Amino acid sequence: MKNREIYCLNNISRVGTGRFRKGYTLVDEIDHAAGVLVRSADMKAMDFPPTLRAIGRAGAGVNNIPLDRCAEQGIVVFNTPGANANAVKELVIAGLMLASRDIIGGNQWIREHADVPTIQKDAEKAKKNFAGCEIKGKTLGVIGLGAIGVLVANAAVDLGMEVYGYDPYLSVKSAWDLSQKVHHAAILDEIYDKCDYITIHVPAVDSTKGMINQEAIARMKDGVRILNFARDVLVNDDDMAEALTRGKVKAYVTDFPNPKSAEMPGAVVLPHLGASTEEAEDNCAVMAVEEVQDYLDNGNIHHSVNFPDTDMGVCSSGGRIAILHRNIPNMLGQITKALGDANINIDGLQNKSRGDYAYTLMDINQHLTEEGFHNLGLIDGILRVRKVM
Template sequence: MRYINCLNNISAKGTDLLGSDYQLTDDIAQASGVLVRSAAMHDMDLPESLLAVARAGAGVNNIPLDKCAEAGVVVFNTPGANANAVKELVLCGMLLASRGILPGAAWCREHADSPTIGKDAEKAKKAFAGQEISGKTLGVIGLGAIGALVANAAIDLGMNVLGYDPYVSAEAAWRLSPSVEHVTNLDDVLHRSDYVTIHVPAMDSTRGMIGAHELEVAKPGCAVMNFSRDTLVDNAAMA
């Protein structure tokens, strides 16, 4: 019997695929395998029984790769498994950054008891109009499984899309709409884009890749979307 420990909530649609030779356990000390999403494992003691760690996500930055290698523990990830979900989150974030949806909803809650809310809303709604994303320019940094889906969806929404990825693979290039303009200079992407979304692995070379210089050359009013839990954007510089 192999025991599997889930450090995060893992859907039963996944765990039910484990055969009869596997059993879930809350005790990591007896686990042969670990399933993890975002839980940080760097400070964890790996049990001697551990054979494999599987990440339900694209990156492995929350897993101590060196420690696993020394212990002979195999590390897997699932690139592309959540790509469509992230794509939809990016599109949602772009719309929220464009239209005054959240401020408008807050205004409605604040004035919910007003007997003249309908009339007042007609006067107030222009403050929450925002702008349409159709015809605007989206810069996509990283053209892997997620970035390609985002780029193609933005094209379908009538946007101009700039794609930046120094290491784009032939397979990824085939997935891209021919309408995506491939740009080789990051500063050019930032200078031309109304929106920028970042989809690169979190590594030492990419953490803080959007810093003071990049924000200086970015188009005024550019909305930068970063859905990574790591600091790909220098938050101090952004502030």
């Protein structure tokens, strides 16, 4: 078993790191690490050693990792989609309650009057200022039906809400998992027109940044309640503040504090608690460790964000070679020719692409010589060649 060093850039759950097999060592420096585990630490300005082959993000978002630079250096970046989904789902349900009942305002009133002897009697008079509504029978729009969105939609159905879901890229798994009682919205306007509550669960990409803006809010029902537990940049803060002031938006609950959201009237702003549970941190750590370990040991890729998913199980041939390369014509032909010139037979092969990058994983009938590896590395467009076993 090879001795592989793993560097943890953040505090990673021991439930996860305990999954590393014999031959893996947790180290305090990145200098010779084969893998890195990270949560929220910013890696964009970091220099990576030539030994680094994999980065496991214990969470879903990867905006703290330089994905293109990693790809060019032949470093596979993994995330852990769905590992923290239940934790976020539960907080979203809490957000529905906070948007409906002024629980926080009522609690603040109690604390402010804690030293008043007649607080119990005064509270009976004051409580009308914090009255709200029930969510049962109300309409919820879920924008984005990934792992979290599906759980939220199903839970809301169980709570007696009428639920509409919108996702033009709905996966087969999400479709199977989604309650049959969730209505399919063909366009976003259907969500805006019909829903008393709207919750967002989409990634932050160019097409979604600022999607909840003045124009979108104008299409919504008066008094709509909006929840954002996905990404800060999905909501235009200036437009949201203006809508809250006018009363167009009754309540806004967000898990992303910033100087603007913290000052919004009528907003409930939480300190990014979505995945902050012991269970979620354990789940994310376990998933990240298993992804990194399977890649280093077997060359298999699951849940990478810069290279395609590929799985050939455990090698049963003479050896296995992993090749990260650019997605350009004739790469596979050049690779197989180089192996043929080295008198190597290929027992199994997978070649997958993702955008500008591709991955070729091959089982061969015998070990390739150092000269053979050198010749593969000379092919234009190859980023990294690795002997897996």
